[in-house]
Amino acid sequence: MASQGRTLAQAKKNIAEAIQLYLESVCAAGDEKEFIPRPAPLEEWLKYFQALARQMNKNFRPAAKPQPLCLQFCI
Secondary structure, eight states, X not given: OOOOOSSHHHXXXXXXHHHHHHHHHHHHHTOHHHXXXXXXXXXXXXXXXXXXXXXXXXXXXXXXXXXXXXXXXXX
């Protein structure tokens, strides 16, 4: 679903109206079970977060290799 407006407030108002009209038309047609989104099962969320963690680990690069500590004193 998408909408637009001249201002952010107008765009929000327009999208809220579009959602309301969508829900009314789905309910009028008796298609609630098919077209109204439902929460995803827990198993799907777990798959999503596992894939996200794998991707984040793949993209992670340390800023620099750790250097050995040098204890030098100047007197």
